[in-house]
Amino acid sequence: MTADDVVWSMRHNMTDKSSFYGYLYSNVASITKTGAGEVTVRLKKPDYLFNDELASFAGVAVEKKFYEQNCNKAGTSGVGVMCTGPYKFDKWTRGQSVGVSRYDGYWNKSLPLKVKNIDFTFLTDDSAITSGLLSGQIDGTYGPPTAGPAQLRASSAGKLYSGAAPLAVTLVVANHKGALGNADVRRALRMAIDWKGIGSQVYAGEGTPASLQTVPAVYGFAKDDLTSYADSVRTDGSARIDEAKKLLAGVPADVKSKQISLVVPQQAETQQLGLGVKDAADKIGLNFKLDVVPATGYSNYLYDPATRGNTDLLYTQFWPNIPNPLDWLGLTAVTGGTFNQSGYSGIDGLYAEAIGTKDDSARSKLVLRMERKLHDEMDPMFSGIQLTNDVWLGSRITGAPAAFDYVYYPWAAHLGGTGK
Template structure:
């Protein structure tokens, strides 16, 4: 999972795939050919109801804790942010009709007028201030607190104006206002005990309102008739999200028509879903990369030679075949190339100059000997939460043992795996953990910024003053091209020092029953009201 400067840089424990954009991908070495489809065809008409699959039940719908796939898939349609990140990974005005930075240490938001919450009350600047300040309250314990680390204060500066004062320049802050960090809720609703829980719910401004939450079974959303944006008027009257935790059962539910669609599908089901006669399997743009994170740099992995050796020993093509059904491409960096929305063309050049991470067991053995690490123990977390976690853990164990490391696997209960990314105590005694990490913004600084000293998601405690200085430099660069060039330097350092060990990138996956169309295929569905576009295909 993840919790970072943003959430959704996050990690996961899911069973799917993620990747970068492009046309046909894949090929030899065990990778199955796949093609990126940027969107589905526009809907032709309304539908009464849609049943959607989620791989797990959200623990809460409180936006402060929405940093993973299943809660955000629901909340993207219910709650809205100051800014909006679109399916083509652009940042545009949302609940803020305008955003301005009159100087490097201020962001001024003009709040959109005439917006109503689901209870009929009107959006005000006071609601915005209350919603944003929650992230700064240690009693709340927001998973998005890192997005606010440069914030000095937030204040109402006009009837419909809010100003954020910064301690230092932070260009990424405004982009993150398109994620859960920028979600706006009614101040009155936030004061209710149990906010975000099944019995209390939420009161936001999105195209859908929370209708009911059947614990352990489903969440039902209903179309909100007072929605402010006519371009996203919902076409489906109700969306029922059902929780199907077993991967095989989820695939069968799609094939039988019991459910109409779902995102982030188990790669083990790709062959059946590709051949389905009642719907289509899509692969969409992604900002996700699968990595192994060294979470303890005080042990053997504190030596960069050991981290490099472990990376060199890995059979990435074999891992892709076993863990992602072949639908993936080997990664060269811990941040996905698909996350470079601010400079996609330049990113190709930056990525091309990185070294290919090829398997070299003999060279890895030599590094282990030079580091004096032969026979040293490394503990990696594994779990039955998703098949790919176990596959990758076993592959790391085999690779480590092949070069002289003693890799032990520590089983973590499925319900506790998420805690590895939110609770430092849960990581005690663990040196490595696998993650599926996605960026919510189109800015690669979102990921590379978390590797600076002291960041919440800098799980291993990596510290490099030169790296920190580059993060600060990038955050002060308003020009996207200049910022991307600085982030490219950060990327090179992260790869050279193997702060995280890259494995592969996968496309976002979507299955849609042939009676429906309109849903975006890419990972933007975690922050964009995807269900509002969903409607009849004929």
């Protein structure tokens, strides 16, 4: 990795129209090489979020030469990827697996790098994944099926580990032109959903109702303020049907009669979640439609407006780039945010002020104001279920960390064998 690679990678993130992280570079004025191993970033104005974001994919460096030579083919099965990790791309069997092999020239010699080859398999059927884990056909996985914890915990074929995670099941408000354009309809629907039951039954006790749109693992510098506020609005997540009906009583009939559509991917847990939301809507008299689409194509609803159309609600299992509440808010509730499909703009001013505020305490108070507003409006995302970070390790392997940093950290470098 060279300084030229770093400059090219960061500039690509900043300027490429298809960049997933371009919005994080909005306050960047220039990125230049200022030494053999030095890159200098100059900002247009103070941004106390940007430095932290470089720990995520927003700061990942790839080889300039490789990406310029392969252009739009980089990341496809025939070309693969080029990065700086402890494993290198080996092969990609379309629809089946991606294989990587150990890179013995990896810079961090303190990591064990005991596993020579890893195959990542593509499976979407929960039963098939659980069976593969129990039989030993699959050595391990992050995020095992939520229907399988009881079987996995009882098995001697491996061990299930859990840790805290900045991870939540949420419902994204994608359309303000329909019934969900009304704040009381949004609040009533969220109130009527049995989040406690969903966490217990759909997510096998691994999910607990979330008080705020941002989950505790992401509170960061605003921990004290957000914890206090979350405690003040906390419920046990049980459905409050009568309260929801009273709230809807004041909503005009022509608004309540509009159909509300929810799209979920065709997987056991998401379909059960969808049915739980539909049951709540039916009980309070809303006109509700549940659409189930193939899991392999579901992401198009999140990222493609043409596919999404006038869909009102979208399912997502969401996590931020870093454990910082401003990152979560920037992704979900600020204009241009990746998961702000409705174009909500209610906290744009507060957000801009917060990322430019140096003092942690003052910045925390601004975050609190944003969270209050989002909770009061229940927009643009319903606070739903916060999840744990689970990892299953079969009897042949050890070492994969249970921490959620596996999303960005070279976790596979810690893998080892048990000798079984």
